[in-house]
Amino acid sequence: MSKPAAIPDDIDAARALMEDQSYVADRGLATAVFLALRLERPLFLEGEAGVGKTEIAKVLAAGLGRRLIRLQCYEGLDVASAVYEWNYARQMVEIRIAEAAGETDRDLLGTEIFTDRFLIRRPLLQALEPEIEGSPVLLIDELDRADEPFEAFLLEVLSDYQITIPEIGTVKAATPPIVVITSNRTREIHDALKRRCFYHWIDYPDGARELAILKAKLPGADQRLSRAVVAFVQRLRQRDLFKLPGVAETLDWTNALIQLDALTLDADTVDSTLGVLLKYQDDIARVRGSEAANILAEIKADLAVAG
Amino acid sequence: MNGGDGPGQDHGGRLVANIMHFARALRAAGLPIGPGRVIEAVRAVETAGIGNRDDFYWTLHAVFVNRRDQRELFDQCFHVFWRDPRLLERMLALLLPSLDGVREPDDQSALSRRLRDALSAGDGGNKRETLEEDKIEIDAALTSSDRELLAKRDFEQMSADEEARAKRVIARLGLPILDVATRRHAPDPHGPRIDMRASLRAAMRSGSGIIPLRLRAPRRRHPPLVVLCDISGSMSRYSRLFLHFMHAITNDRDRVHTFLFGTRLTNVTRLLRHRDVDLALKAVGEAVEDWDGGTRIGACLRRFNLSWSRRVLGQGAVVLFVSDGLDREAGAGLGREIERLHKSCRRLIWLNPLLRYAGFEPKSLGVRAILPHVDEFRPVHDLESLDDLARALARPGERKLEGGRSWRQAS
Numbered sequence: 001m002s003k004p005a006a007i008p009d010d011i012d013a014a015r016a017l018m019e020d021q022s023y024v025a026d027r028g029l030a031t032a033v034f035l036a037l038r039l040e041r042p043l044f045l046e047g048e049a050g051v052g053k054t055e056i057a058k059v060l061a062a063g064l065g066r067r068l069i070r071l072q073c074y075e076g077l078d079v080a081s082a083v084y085e086w087n088y089a090r091q092m093v094e095i096r097i098a099e100a101a102g103e104t105d106r107d108l109l110g111t112e113i114f115t116d117r118f119l120i121r122r123p124l125l126q127a128l129e130p131e132i133e134g135s136p137v138l139l140i141d142e143l144d145r146a147d148e149p150f151e152a153f154l155l156e157v158l159s160d161y162q163i164t165i166p167e168i169g170t171v172k173a174a175t176p177p178i179v180v181i182t183s184n185r186t187r188e189i190h191d192a193l194k195r196r197c198f199y200h201w202i203d204y205p206d207g208a209r210e211l212a213i214l215k216a217k218l219p220g221a222d223q224r225l226s227r228a229v230v231a232f233v234q235r236l237r238q239r240d241l242f243k244l245p246g247v248a249e250t251l252d253w254t255n256a257l258i259q260l261d262a263l264t265l266d267a268d269t270v271d272s273t274l275g276v277l278l279k280y281q282d283d284i285a286r287v288r289g290s291e292a293a294n295i296l297a298e299i300k301a302d303l304a305v306a307g
Numbered sequence: 308m309n310g311g312d313g314p315g316q317d318h319g320g321r322l323v324a325n326i327m328h329f330a331r332a333l334r335a336a337g338l339p340i341g342p343g344r345v346i347e348a349v350r351a352v353e354t355a356g357i358g359n360r361d362d363f364y365w366t367l368h369a370v371f372v373n374r375r376d377q378r379e380l381f382d383q384c385f386h387v388f389w390r391d392p393r394l395l396e397r398m399l400a401l402l403l404p405s406l407d408g409v410r411e412p413d414d415q416s417a418l419s420r421r422l423r424d425a426l427s428a429g430d431g432g433n434k435r436e437t438l439e440e441d442k443i444e445i446d447a448a449l450t451s452s453d454r455e456l457l458a459k460r461d462f463e464q465m466s467a468d469e470e471a472r473a474k475r476v477i478a479r480l481g482l483p484i485l486d487v488a489t490r491r492h493a494p495d496p497h498g499p500r501i502d503m504r505a506s507l508r509a510a511m512r513s514g515s516g517i518i519p520l521r522l523r524a525p526r527r528r529h530p531p532l533v534v535l536c537d538i539s540g541s542m543s544r545y546s547r548l549f550l551h552f553m554h555a556i557t558n559d560r561d562r563v564h565t566f567l568f569g570t571r572l573t574n575v576t577r578l579l580r581h582r583d584v585d586l587a588l589k590a591v592g593e594a595v596e597d598w599d600g601g602t603r604i605g606a607c608l609r610r611f612n613l614s615w616s617r618r619v620l621g622q623g624a625v626v627l628f629v630s631d632g633l634d635r636e637a638g639a640g641l642g643r644e645i646e647r648l649h650k651s652c653r654r655l656i657w658l659n660p661l662l663r664y665a666g667f668e669p670k671s672l673g674v675r676a677i678l679p680h681v682d683e684f685r686p687v688h689d690l691e692s693l694d695d696l697a698r699a700l701a702r703p704g705e706r707k708l709e710g711g712r713s714w715r716q717a718s
Contacts, residue, residue, distance in 0.1 A: 011355060011362055031355060031365035038354045039347075046375060075622070076490020080504075088503040092518070095510065110511040144621065147491065185375070186621030187531075191339055194373035198351075201375045242613060242647070282647065 005064050007037045021059040022216035023052065024209055032200035033060070042158050042179035044194055047202030049184055050246020057139035057180040066178065067136040071123040073146035079153065083124045083163055091118050114167035124157055128173035135175040144183040151193055158196050205247060207234050213247055214254060221254055228265045229254050231299040233277070239291075241283045253277045267293050322357075323349050329388050330371065336384060338377055344370060360389075486527035487623065487653075498524030530623050530653055531562035535611065537630035538595065539569040539602035545660050545687075546598070549629055550591060554584050564619040568607035569597035574615070604634045604673060605641035612644055616651050623653040629687065631661045634673030642676040649680040658696065662686035 008014040011027070014034035018025045025033070033056065036043035045053040061068035071082060079085075091113045098109050121129075127138035143151065157163055158179060162172040181197060183189055205213060207230055214226045229250060237244045245253075253276045262269050270292045278284045287295075330345045348370040355366040364385055372381050494502060505521035513519060534553050538546045557563045557579040564576045573595045581587035592598075620626070626648065634641060649655045657677065662685070669675050678684070685696055 011358075027361055028365040028368060031362060032369040035351050035355060035366065035369050039350060044373070074490075078491060086504060086507065088507060091507055095518075113507070113511075147489070149491070185618055187618065188374070191373065195339075195341075195344065197373070198369040199373040200369060201372075201378060240609075240613065282643065 007064070008034060010034065017063045018056070018059050019216075021063045023055060023059040024205075024212045024216055025056075026205070026209060029056075029200055029202065032198045036180075036198045037178060039198075040176045042181055042197040044181045044183070044189075044197035044199045045202055046183045046185050046199070048204070048244065048246055050248035051202045051204060052247055053182040053202055054139065054141055057137055057141075057182075060178060060180065061137040064134070064137070064178070066134055067131055068139060069123045069127045069136050069177075070139045070141060072141050073143050073150070075145060075147055077146045077150050081122055082150070082153075083122050084165060085120045085122065086114070087118045087120050094118075116168070119165075119168075125163055125171065127177040127179075128161060128163060128171055130174050135173065135177045138177040138179045140179065140181045142184055143181050143189060144186045148190070151190055155193060155196070158193070204237055204244065207231065210234065210247065210250060214250065217251055218254055218258070221258055222263060225257060225263060225265070226254060227303065228299060229257065231302060232265060232270070232295055235295045235298060236277070236287070239287070241278065241286065242280045243278070243283060245277045249277050249279075265296060265299075267296060270296065322352070326352065326367075329367070329384070332388055333371055333381065333384055336380055338371060338380065340371060363389075486529050488525040489528050491526045492523040493526040495522055495524035498522035500524070529560060529562075530625050531564070531619065531621075532556065532560070532627065533619050533624045533652070534563070534565045534627045534629065535608075536565070536567050536627075537569065537602060537604070538567045538598055539633075539635075540599045541602070541631050541633045542629075542660070543599045547588075550579075550588050551584060554579050554587050558582060562622075562624075564615075564624075566611060566615070567591070567595050568602075568604070568611075569600045570603050570607075571597050572607045572610045572615075573597075601635040602630075602633060602673075603636055604630060604632070604677075605636055605639055605644050608644035608648060609640065612647050612651070616648065620651045625654045625656065626652045627656050627658060628677075628681070629658045630677075631659055632657075632669075632674035632677050633671055634676075637672045641673060642680075645677050645680045649682075654682045655680065656683040656685065657681040658685055658687035660687055 005017070008017050011030050011034045014037065015025055015027075015030035018030065018033065032043060035041070037060075043056075045056060047053055057070075058068060060066070094113050095109065098112075103109060119125075123138070127136055140154070143154075160172070161176040162170050164170045179197075204210075210230045210233070211226060214221060214230060218226075233245055233250045233253070253273060256273050256276045257265075257269065260269065260273070271288050274284050274288055274292070278287060326348050327345050330340050330348065334340045348367055351366050351370050352363065355362055357363050367385065368378075368381060372378055492498075492500065492502070494505065500523050502521045502523040505523075506518055509521055510518040534556070536546070536549050536553065542549075553565050557565055557576065564574070565579050567573045567575055575591045575594060578590040578594055579587050581590065628648075645655075659674075669678055687696055
């Protein structure tokens with residue numbers, strides 16, 4: 001982890017910060033990131049799978065030299081696993097010891113076993129605690145997988161950066177954490193939550209940006225191969241597929257092609273590695289063979305024109 | 308804050324007022340924007356500075372947009388508004404003619420229609436002056452599309468008697484589709500698990516050295532419900548009934564999504580959310596444009612699978628597929644799409660009005676394509692059968708074709 005860096009002063013600085021961590025962002029995303037950092041509000045990112053939503057939190061943590069706290073959401077995620085839990089075993093031992101010592105004052109015992117010592121901190125509570133290098137980056141990943149009650153709970157956390165623990169009181173962050181929330185949109189997140197955030201929909205990148213991403217992430221890749229890969233994927237995204245390949249798939253595919261020592265795309269290589277790019281059998285069956293050959297012919301013509 | 312001597316500082320007052328007017332225009336166009344957001348927008352613009360138009364765009368975008376489908380509306384509104392607020396009026400005047408009874412070619416223009424409606428609200432009649440001369444041109448652009456049979460359905464035609472009866476039956480129609488256990492727990496004195504936290508609190512309260520066990524059990528909840536209803540010509544006798552039915556279940560519970568299809572797929576969930584059934588159905592009647600036309604089940608399901616399934620089937624939804632299975636395209640591509648649908652949901656229930664005829668045999672290619680992929684197959688043609696359906700769905704179902712095995716064998 002690098003040294004703590006200052007919050008960027010303008011949009012260009014925010015963009016540069018992400019570029020330093022080899023994340024190629026467009027202007028819209030950089031603006032949203034900048035505003036979220038500057039105005040200390042959560043950043044809400046939506047987009048198809050594999051367009052680099054989660055990556056932004058990692059990039060911000062690394063770029064700003066902050067700790068990354070990740071909360072992966074799932075159905076039934078509750079306070080005990082997201083915020084805090086009492087250490088019941090220790091509490092029971094404590095009660096037993098108190099009994100053995102002849103402690104009879106109930107109130108005293110009550111205040112003793114519900115204290116900080118017996119508290120197990122989960123990600124959300126951890127994120128509110130002060131750290132030497134500055135407030136941490138809190139990544140709430142795939143919020144759409146959690147259920148609505150949890151979303152409602154997040155409202156208090158995200159608007160006031162505080163959590164109420166009935167037995168202790170309210171824990172408030174001295175400096176608010178940098179919050180990044182991602183969603184794959186398997187359901188709509190309630191407006192009340194989105195209203196508290198800066199929203200950005202991350203689209204599939206265009207050809208130039210995807211090429212830049214490839215270059216930043218896989219500097220070793222052959223230029224011609226990268227160009228062909230990007231052209232192929234871009235064309236594939238115009239097809240009517242059930243699941244379009246994301247940037248993550250492009251990177252995986254390029255990596256796979258490098259491992260196979262492929263220097264150019266040809267029909268055989270494409271067919272045999274299509275599983276890296278497409279994740280549904282219907283889609284693979286649709287593209288494999290003639291469709292792939294068509295796309296290859298198209299990009300060959302294009303690249304020839306471009307020189 | 309940067310740009311201390313930028314335009315934000317010089318014309319602070321005007322800019323703030325303009326942002327407010329812009330927000331009002333967006334709000335009128337249907338974006339949920341309150342005063343809090345306007346303040347937020349002003350702060351954001353102050354923070355980011357107004358270096359160039361692009362940054363300004365994205366700054367407002369980050370504040371005002373919070374759903375993907377609002378992007379187009381925002382984009383249109385932004386470009387119209389910030390170019391020259393007076394241009395807006397001229398644009399409006401230009402766009403008004405196509406409002407009257409002309410079918411819009413696609414979603415995009417439905418959006419701009421909303422924007423147009425919003426922006427024209429409160430305007431006087433003087434804009435209408437330019438109406439006539441533009442009319443011919445725009446009409447020509449919009450009517451040349453295709454040969455779908457378009458007809459607006461008028462729900463006011465329902466007879467008073469019919470309506471009263473329908474309302475009576477539908478009002479008591481809950482659709483108790485089986486509950487499923489969630490991973491969340493609720494206190495339950497006979498639950499299978501110990502609630503440690505509640506137990507320890509209770510121990511503190513009793514103070515006798517005994518820890519009284521508190522138990523909990525998984526909470527149960529009905530899964531999301533997705534209704535896909537065929538409104539083509541062959542289904543026209545039933546579609547009014549089904550709309551009442553869908554309105555009842557949409558308002559009965561949360562997490563219901565309703566789609567109508569004939570030659571195209573329309574999401575009518577939000578329209579059906581209206582409490583008043585007449586208003587809701589009127590809105591649906593106006594929004595849907597392929598009433599009583601042909602059916603392209605395969606194409607519509609494909610559209611659903613591609614653009615909606617991941618968003619509405621995410622949490623183990625039960626799908627009610629209401630159709631007679633008569634497909635204009637003779638089942639072309641239908642098998643693959645219905646299979647994909649079946650694999651994406653918890654349970655696929657096919658409601659078929661034709662099933663009431665004793666001699667019904669799955670001869671049609673559409674029916675034969677669908678049949679292997681449904682979990683349950685039921686008649687539904689009048690209110691009584693809807694009632695039966697409600698009862699049948701209350702019991703836990705298995706993931707296989709029920710009640711239709713003989714049909715499958717016959718096919």
